[in-house]
Amino acid sequence: MPDKNTYPVQLVQPDGRRVHDRVHAALVSDIGATELRALYTDMVIARRIDVEATALQRQGQLGLWPPMLGQEAAQIGSAHALHPDDYVFCSYREAGVAHVRGVAPEDMTRLWRGVAHSCWDADAVKMTNPAIVVGAQGLHATGYAYAAHLEGAEIATIAYFGDGATSQGDIAEALGFAATWGAPVVFFCQNNHWAISAPVRVQSATPIARRAFGYGIPGVQVDGNDALAVLAVTRQALAHARSGGGPAFIEAITYRMGPHTTADDPTRYRTSAELELWQGRDPIDRMKRLLDREGMWDSDFERQVTERADDIARRMRAATVAMPDPEPMELFDHVYATPHALIEEERSEYAAYLEGVRP
Missing domain, CATH: 1.10.1200 (Non-ribosomal Peptide Synthetase Peptidyl Carrier Protein; Chain A)
Incomplete structure (x- = not known):
């Protein structure tokens, strides 16, 4: 069961040093060099997808794109904790999660191109398509989780949403239903500090994870730029849900370094000093420093990751430009x-x- 605290769990510091936390470190004791490299690789790929899609929108090839720059650790760390049969209910920013769930780059942009109602086959990857209605996916995840529980399926669902969505009634209703009926759902809040132009302080006067306590749901804060810590607490929350413990709540403290969407100009409401502060906590740089400190980094690995990420971006671009109008x-x-x-x-x-x- 997740800890009832509001002190962010951290296993890797921004400089790549490990944090002494035996309780949470035990949850990822099986994560060795291969797994750490896989986390890093997927984070780089997620950023490359994001950068390429943003460029496609700027070039008139997409109608809109919601950047996830800076949130790679929160998405990749949590996605790596999921079992194949678990079901993901996303918002509109989880391109990194979609990549881990097996969404092909050729399918990433169909909705954003405006040529289809959806991007991918949801049942094939056990992940819903981007949800533009803010917070609605919390209710969908709760209902699906409860139905799966009634059918005896030993799975969990996870609902991704941002700090702004916690002000929506749909999230409050989902928390209430999930707590009352013991639905095996994990509520994963990516607190990226900004709901478009509204800072998180106007969304909640208390740490968002504390809201879960009022519903009788265990909650935990985690350093959302620390992929290893995110993996640990998400594993813990999913196991709690699958074992019949009911819902759990995770607040991943991260930062949206880009705009809310490509229709937004963040320079109108936030300072360059704030952005520079969080750039120093870049999640990809943190994982690279950990790999380097522990002898898991070399130029061949770096080249392989770059080539793979560039190939995925190339495939996405080629497929996007070639999509016929319906x-x-x-x-x-x-x-x-x-x-x-x-x-x-x-x-x-x-x-x-x-x-x-x-x-």
């Missing part, structure tokens, strides 16, 4: 799983409209 009538496909009278009515009306305006 036929107008495809707008009504894949809206409901079964026939729906309203959709059929709208389909007929739109078909008649197209017939009237086509030359």
Whole structure:
């Protein structure tokens, strides 16, 4: 069960030195050189995907993109804790989680390109598509988790959301239901300090993890820029949920170094000094320093990681630019799983409209 504290768990300092924390270190005692290198590799790939997608939007190839720059450790560390059958309910910023869950780079941008209602097959990777409605995924994760529990499935679900989403009623309702019914769901809050232009201090007068306590849910704060610590507490929370202990809450303290989306200008509401402070806590640099300190870093490994990340970015770019525009009538496909009278009515009306305006 996660610790009921609001002191961020940390296992690796920004300079790469280990922190003496036997309790949480034991949760990742099996993580050796291979696993640490895998964490680093996925973090670099996640950033490369993010940088490339941002460039694609700036070049007019995507309508919008929500950057995750600076949040790689929170996403990759938590995603590595998941079992294949666990189900992820994301917000709109979890491209790093999607990569770990097996989403192909060719499928990353379909929604953001505006050519489809979704990016990937959710059931194939056990992860929902980007959710634009802030906080709604908390309810979806709770309902799915409870239904899976009733069917005897030994899985957990995880709901990702930001600090701003904790002000939404949907998250409050999800916490209340999950606590009352013991749903095996982990609520994972990426506290990146900014809900668009509103700082976290106006979202909560107390550490966000403490909110869970009022619902009877164990909560923990973790250094969200420390991938190893995130992996440890997420493993702990998922095990708590899977074993019948009910829901758990994680607040990962991280920072959004880029804009909220590519439609945002963060220089209008935050200072350059704040950004520089968090750049010094860069999660990828931290993992690199740990690998270097412990003799797991060399130029060949660095080259392999760079080449792999560049290849994934190349594949994503090529697929994005080549995506054909959908036929107008495809707008009504894949809206409901079964026939729906309203959709059929709208389909007929739109078909008649197209017939009237086509030359």
